[in-house]
Each structure stands twice: as C-alpha cells, then as structure tokens.
Amino acid sequence: MRAVSRLGQSLLAPALAVVIALVISAAVMLAIGVDPFRALEVMVDFGDTPSQQVTAIVVVLNRAVPLFLAGLAVAIAFRMGLFNIGVEGQYRMATVLSAGAGAAISLPAPLHILVIVVVAMLVGAVWAGIVAVLKVTRGVSEVISSIMLNFIALGLASFLLTGPLRGSEPGASIITTKEIPESGWFPSLNGVLGALGLANPPRQLYGFLLVAVVVGVLVAVLLQRTRFGFDLRATGLSASAASASGVDAKRMVITTMLLSGAVAGLIGLPDLLGSNHTYGTEFTSGLGFLGIAVALLGRNNPVGIAVAALLFAFLDRAAVPLQIAGIPSSVVTIIQGTIVLAVVVANEVSRRIARRQAESGVAVAPPATGDGSTGGGQGPDGGPPPDGPTGTGPALTNASGAAGRTSPTGSTS
Amino acid sequence: MKLAALALAGSLALAACASDETGSGGSGSGASGGSEDGPKIGLAYDTGGRGDKSFNDSAYAGVEAAIEADGGSVQELSPNSDASNRADLLTQLADQGFNPIIAVGFAYGDVIGEVAQQYPDVSFAIVDSTGVDVADNVTGLLFAANEGSFLGGVAAATKSETGHIGFVGGVETPLIQSFEAGYVAGARAVNPDIIIDRQYISPAGDFSGFNDPARGQVVAQGMFDAGADIVYAAAGGSGIGVFQAAAASNGRAIGVDSDQYETVGDPALQPVIMTSVLKRVDNAVEAYIGQFVDGTVEGGSDEVYDLASEGVGLSYSGGFIDDIQSTIDDYTQQIVDGEITVPETPTD
Secondary structure (H helix, E strand, O other): OHHHHHHHHHHHHHHHHHHHHHHHHHHHHHHOOOOHHHHHHHHHOOOOOHHHHHHHHHHHHHHHHHHHHHHHHHHHHHHOOOOOOOHHHHHHHHHHHHHHHHHHOOOOHHHHHHHHHHHHHHHHHHHHHHHHHHHHHHOOOHHHHHHHHHHHHHHHHHHHHHOOOEOOOOOOOOOEEOOOOHHHOOOOOHHHHHHOOOOOOOOOOOOHHHHHHHHHHHHHHHHHHOHHHHHHHHHHHOHHHHHHOOOOHHHHHHHHHHHHHHHHOOOOHHHHHHHHOOOEOOOOOOHHHHHHHHHHHOOOOHHHHHHHHHHHHHHHHHHHHHHHOOOOOHHHHHHHHHHHHHHHHHHHHHHHHHHHHHHOOOOOOOOOOOOOOOOOOOOOOOOOOOOOOOOOHHHHHHHHHHOOOOOOHHHHO | OHHHHHHHHHHHHHHHHOOOOHHHHHHOOOOEOOOOOOOEEEEEOOOOOOOOOOHHHHHHHHHHHHHHHHOOEEEEEOOOOOOOOHHHHHHHHHHOOOEOEEEEOHHHHHOHHHHHHHOOOOOEEEEOOOOOOOOOOEEEEEEOHHHHHHHHHHHHHHHOOOOEEEEEEEEOOHHHHHHHHHHHHHHHHHOOOOEEEEEEEEOOOOHHHHOOHHHHHHHHHHHHHOOOOEEEEEOHHHHHHHHHHHHHOOOEEEEEEOOHHHHOOOOOOHHHEEEEEEEOHHHHHHHHHHHHHHOOOOOOEEEEEOOOOOOEEEOOHHHOOHHHHHHHHHHHHHHHOOOOOOOOOOOO
C-alpha cells in the first residue's frame, strides 16, 4: 500500500507537469492562431526519407547528450540541497582549457582523448570547488558565488580564447583555439547505425553518447547504492539530522561540488570531441542553465534526467520544421518554459496532497519522503530546504516545518 | 526558500530559452509572397532573427525586393536561442528544395562549407564571410564595414560639441572590431585630439551582446554621463538601448546596417539617430538573387561591397547631417581614390 502510494507520488508530479504544460501551450497556440494538433503533427514528423529520419534522430541524440550531462551535474548538487547555478561557467572553463590542452599535445588516440576528458573534469571540479570552499570557510551562499563565477568564467574564457589559446588566423571572423589533432577526436557511432540497418546520415552521431550513459550509471549507483550517496541524500533532506548522525557537512559540501563540477566539465566535450574539434566564439553556450531545467524536470534522478534531456532535445529540433510549416518556433520556447514552470507547480501540489494524506492519518509514519528525488528537495515532508550547514535562519524554519503544522515554504521565501 | 530556488531556476531556464525569437513570431508566415515559378529562396538568420531592425531585416528587405523583381518565394528560419542548430537550418532548407539559400551572418561560416558540399546542386550565399576555399557553390557577400564606419567617425567628430564621442560594439569579434577601427580612424582624421570611449557589450564567445538592449543602454549611458555627446551603436539589436540612452541624455547616436531612422519605429527615438552607417546587405542579397535568376552566380568566390560600389555609406534621413555632406563626400572620394586606407583592426 505504501509502496504503491510512494510510486504514485513520485510519478504524479512530472505527469501533472507535462499535462499542465501541454494544456497551457495549447491554449497559447490557440490564442496566437496556431492549431495545436497541426503543431504536434509537425513536431513528430521526422522527414520522408530514411536518411532524413535517421538524421533527425541523430540531431536529437546529439543535442540530448550535453543536456543530459548538464542536468546530471546540476542534480548531483541539488540532491544535497546545493544549488549549483555555476555549471555554465564550469563547463565553459573546462571546454576552453581542455581544447587548448588537447591541441597542445599529441598522443595515441585513446590516451589523447582520456587526457582531454581528465583535464575537462579537473577544470570543472576546480571551478566548482571555489564555490564549495567559499561556502564552507566563509559561509558564502553557493547561489551567489556560482552566479558570480559564471561571469568571471565568461571573461576568462574569452581572454584565453583571444589571447594565449588563439589558434585561428588573425582577422578570421570566428576566433577558435587550435584544432585538436585527429587522435583526439572521439569516434562517431555511425558505424553502429549502419550495423543496425539504418541509413547512414550525413551527420555524425556523437560517440560521447556512450560516455554519457556510463557517467549516468555511475552517478546513479553512487547516489543510490553507496554510503557517500546516502550521506549526500540525507544531508539534502535534512542537514541538521544528517550532521547529528555524524555526517561531516563541510566535507560533504566540498566533495559534492567537486563531483558536480567534474561532471559539468564534460558538458562541452560531445561537441568538442565529436564535431567542432576547437573551442571558439561559436561554441554552444547556455547549456548550464538549460541543465537546471532538465534536472528539475527529471526530478534529479538520472533516468528522469535522461528522459528530460531527450524531451528538450526533441523540442529543440522541432523548432526548425515548425518554422518551415509557418508556425512560429516560439511555440517550442513556450512549451519548454511552461514545462519548467509546471514542474514547480506540480511539485507543490503533490507535496500538499502528501501532507493532507498524512494529516488525515492514511499513513501512520511521517509522510513518505519519496525516493529522495524530490525536485530539488521540494519534498512532500513540507519542510523548507536545508540551506547547508551554515544557514541559521533556514535551520529554524526547518525545525518548525518538520513539525508538519505550518507551511512556511510559500511565504518565507 | 526552496520554492524560491525552484522559481529562480525556472526563470533562469526561461531566460536561457527565450533570448531570441523576438522576430520569428511576427515573421512566421512561412513561405510567403511572390509567385510559384520564381526561385524558392531560403533565408537563414543570425541570432536576433527578424525584427532586429538592423542586419537581419536588411537581408529580408533585399529578398523582398528581389521577389518583387523576379518573382519567387521565401522561407525564413531563425536559429534556436543558443544557435546550436545553424547547420540544421541550412540542411532543412536544402532538403525542402530551397535554392538559393542565403545565410545571414559570419557565424554560419563554421558550418556552411560542410552543408554546401552535401548539396552540390544548391547555391549558397553567406553574408559577412568568405566563400573562397569553402565550397564551389558558396558565394561570400562581404562588406567594407570599416570604410562606412570611417564616415560615421567623420560625422561624429564633425558634429560633436564636446570633443568626446563613444563607440558601443555588440560583441568583441573581429568583424565588429573593423567597425571600431574605421570609426576611430575617421574621427581622428577630423580631430586628432578627440576622446573616444570604446566598449563592447559582451566578450568574444558570448553573442548576447547583439541582442541585449538593456545592457546596450547601460553601456551607452555611462559614455553620455562621462561627457560623450555622440555614440555609435555597432551592436545589432542592442542598438535600441543606445538610442534610448541618447534620448535620455539629450545626446545623439549613430545607427548601423539599416537606415535606423526609418526602421526604429519609435518617433521618440528618431530625433536622436543622427545618421546610420549603412551596410547595404539588402543590395547585396538582391543582386545575388538576381545573378542566381540569370544563372550567373559564381560559387567559391566573394562579392565585395565597399564605398566605391556604394555597398556601404551613410544615411541622410532626418536631415541632421545634410550640412556636412560636402565633408563626407570629400572623405568618401579620398577613400575611393585610395588616398586614405582605412584600417581593419583597432589600434591602441
């Protein structure tokens, strides 16, 4: 009975979110004179020829890989109640420096790629580590410091690109680093597509897809099946309780941020190793922010994040055919935006339902806390988030929230 | 607090999603205009899309003029917010049978070669980037933006009463730096002691500077507050913010690419737009489509539009610089005759 209700609760919020988002989006489309069903039809149409269809799938997968890694990086921190907005800066620094390192060295293929990956993860971890150190030593909110570090990363990456790491000809419109030699390119998976009997598309399917899957599995195991993961989730649910049971909160903050940053460092690599082979002024930016939305939608659960990344990538691809069909591509933006907002709303609704059930005595024990993947700690327990070990105010409200009487979440924020 | 975090995340994600698209809503009428038998023109915009009242709109104006002359239809596409799908735009246009396909903006330089090689029967053009050594079916439409900006600098220095002018660049890329170089050289040719504030909205690699009027306004306001009375906005869609700052400080501004006096669409801002440094993307695009219709398009080469071919120049709308036209013409002649060589990269 409880297991069923737990499962229901964990599925309720995302399902509600998607339904709400679809309804709102359809209403908006009607308001601007677009037939929602026609829009949907265009979005799921992957083209006429097998080659076009496979290309569309490749485009979606290639877009989903960095989104998945971004969501994962955000989620690791989220699970312990840390809001890492700095993923954007972490992956930018990681990409520019690993591109520079990759171009500067020459090694046999697997080793070359490995070095680039390790450099990217290290840089990402160091950049995120600054946030962690500031938090545990000076009590600086990670939200503030990571946003600030995004701007510093932007400027620093630009300096590195236009200065020491510049590889493009002077006067070229697009500034790039030196190209990584071919031994540092990640092989594409187009051979696999061929083996599956699919048409060989003109686009390369990123081999980094496999790395992303492995990282996803590792993170899932780490969070769900290890002592460290338990400590991390426990701290996320209640910092004071975790620290009372012997978890070293400061160490947890540092380890978690290093881990989150290391994964963030991978975000730029699918593009870097799979197609661009340089970091340049045209390198895709903004993935770190999209990662926050993806993590929210995926409820900070690796499988959920994978689904969310695929959904966002699918919507993104749809923007082009929509325009060709004469439908404003803003439809995609509207859907993406409403999904994110709906997740917030749905989490709140499911939390209230859970509390009402608890108050009416359906559950004997305190209300089920879900599987920990509670949309950024927006758990059904009604408590506001633990704000890390250094926050004193939130710790007080946390105590009153845990008593389950009042609902300060909405008003105290 | 947690709710605040979620809401913050939501708004950030929204902001990340929604940074472009201003124009695509208004223009999304799909394949529009003209007859069925003319060319099916594909037009892929730079970030900012239609409605930037500048660069992209100018390209569209050229297509419109070509359709009026030769018939045909146009399909416009805007990239997604992080412009990661540029190759996709071109591929899809080619797949849908559009020919010729015009990519607006040097940013397509990265991807156009690869796509063009996959569609050897389609003619591609790229604005602001070269077609040489890219593919046999790519034509580059290049502009001597530094020469036009030189005249902008001449006008600013001649008209400035404080001996202090400004330059707001959108993104610190080599392309916009050539605007800066020309502007500075022009202003110093008139008044070697002039003070020129130069600032870019975003650094290389961050393209938000072309589409961020709020930051454009802040940067320009700083210049006006410091004593500048004329500021040149080479910043695409961010230029509106520069005009607003000029209007708020009784200063004046110089527009870019299009005749922004005509396109700004706000009567309150018109009086501050002293002139615009025209980059006749419309002429270039129209001429290219004309060549395509005549079958005389040459791929793998560049068409250069400069002062001599009237591909760049100043606008006189509003009549604010009519009185100094002889000075402008004088400098124009010197550049055309080669007596003045306008630099392409900024000094000091």
